[in-house]
Amino acid sequence: MTLPEGLSRRTLLVKLGIAFNTAIAAVLAVPIVRYLMSPVIHERKGGYDAWVSLGNLEQFPSGQTRFATYRNPVVNPWDGTTGDIACWVRNVDGKTFQVFAINCAHLGCPVRWFPQSSLFLCPCHGGAYYQDGSRASGPPERGLFEYGYKLESGRLFIKAEEMPTPGSACKSKNSDIVREIKPCA
């Protein structure tokens, strides 16, 4: 048997050894990458949105906007207070509600409600929103993020999703950047 130029038994073994290790690395990469990507692929199926109670409807008088908190549906025992999420509940007319995320649509800082001037103001970069969550002024490109809600046996439930960010919030068909406050379907 004639060997190609420069290929001895030993160099062949070295090359085979390298190939063997590469193959093992490739096989091992599959569980490692899947493990690393688990926040994206694995947990996404369940728990990123679930119905959470914000409490009895009496807490949210008609025509007013009130502060509410809930425990995030997906928590680990060591999450501490970070599992508690705040939101703003606007009772429009006793039947219709709007539940706004606490996060400013600009960069996620907590917006504060001022009932006297009916404005949400953000302490970071000065974004302002009207009482219906639409953008009033400042750097935000859109209105406040809204949670879907339902009323059931005298309680207000919201569809608690992941922390809303400008990129993750559902895209409305009407892509008006100034006023985009449709809740996610």
Added chain:
Amino acid sequence: MRLIKTVVDWLGVRLPIDATIQETAGHQVPRDTASWFYVFGSAALVVFMLQIITGIMLAFIYVPSAGQAWNSLQVLNHNVTLGWFIRAMHGWGSDFMVAIVLIHMVQVFIFGAYKFPRELTWVVGILLLIVTLGMAFTGQVLRFDQDAYWGLGIGASIASRVPILGPPTVNLMLGGPIIAGATLSRFFALHVFIIPGLLISFVVVHLLMVLRLGINEWPMPGRVVRKATYIKDYHELTKRDGVPFVPGAVYKDLFFGAFIIIAIAACAIYFGPFGPSGAPDPTIIQTAPRPDYFFLWLYAVLSLLPPSMETPALLIGPVIVLAGLILLPFIFGEGEKSWRRRPIAVLTILLSAVALGTLTKLAQFAPWSPVMDAWSEIPVPSEFLQNRTALERQGALVFKLKQCHNCHSLDDQGGKRGPALDAVAVRLTPDQLIRQVIQGGGNMPAYGKNLSPAETTALVAFLETLHPAGQLPARDASRTLALDPQDGTAPASKP
């Protein structure tokens, strides 16, 4: 004496690195590089070692759990002997490290040290700058307080804007749907294992390159870098006019490194550790998150960019800056090194310094942020209320009650988000004031639905009084035609 020699000989056989040490310490460097301008690289290394030591000490106590991290920092600050001092050293060390790395980079740029054959040394230096800033940001997150929590939210909001990849990137960064335990754990892994690992390997490569290629000679106007001749010229220079690194140049590094450590310790003792600020409870929204010092300029940029420019600037800007920095030595690899012959390089540094300095200074005042409690805490100065009618005073009340003061200042008190109102009556006529209040515009919300006609009348009456003594309020020129010509404030007297 004989004992020492025996030990050295014994070691020399089993640990044969004495030749490497001698070669490294004794290598010839150009005489004029034994300069105080050449100490910043070694100082960065000294601070990095300090960060490793203090960081490991903090890890003895710190608990990387979202529920406990903040409490463990309180214990470090108050219950552990000198825990506050180690925290303060680590915090101030981080600020010093970023500063020294930046100064080192400026010095290398101004001295033309990135040119042939040191292009890759510069590129690895850029990587070192990135991982240093990465350490600064992840370290700020580990100080798991309100600023860290909302700072993560800001980071997530920025990352989410990347097309398509943004939202999954956010989930990867947070380790789940929200900022919680998984987020802190992965930032701990980044800050303690991944980024330091990268940092150490980049430092090793960077240092090897500096040793093998030799330190950049002092730039002389007219001594031009040519790829064909540079290496030969450099070796002739170090042979003709060189000194061994030890002891010729190293003593300045030693003194400066020690001085920096003293400076960090002095800051740590005098100013104390950074925070932590309030507990990371997202239901406590009475907070105004601020980034750490070296990210303040970014905070200013994000506030001042027009909304439509923001996402493109955030996504394209860093790519352009990074590409420019990495391509720099490959485009300008030859030519003059001296700053006397490189005016554009000097201007670039000056411009960047002025821009970053101005943005940082602005961010310390944050004029774009509303003062959230100005309406309830800061009084209307009395000179604006004296000798005013009941209607005008009622208007001052409306001004307070509708939170106008949160964004508009009077006598320099209150928010700076909107224009100061001390002389607003000179700028706007009553009709323009009414329209501005009702319709908003120019970055002001519209108050039409939220002010009764009576409130609007009172508010505008108050705003009409806001003009300097001796300066008339603005008025519509067409109105003057209808005015009584005998009126004392006849328009003819106005320029």
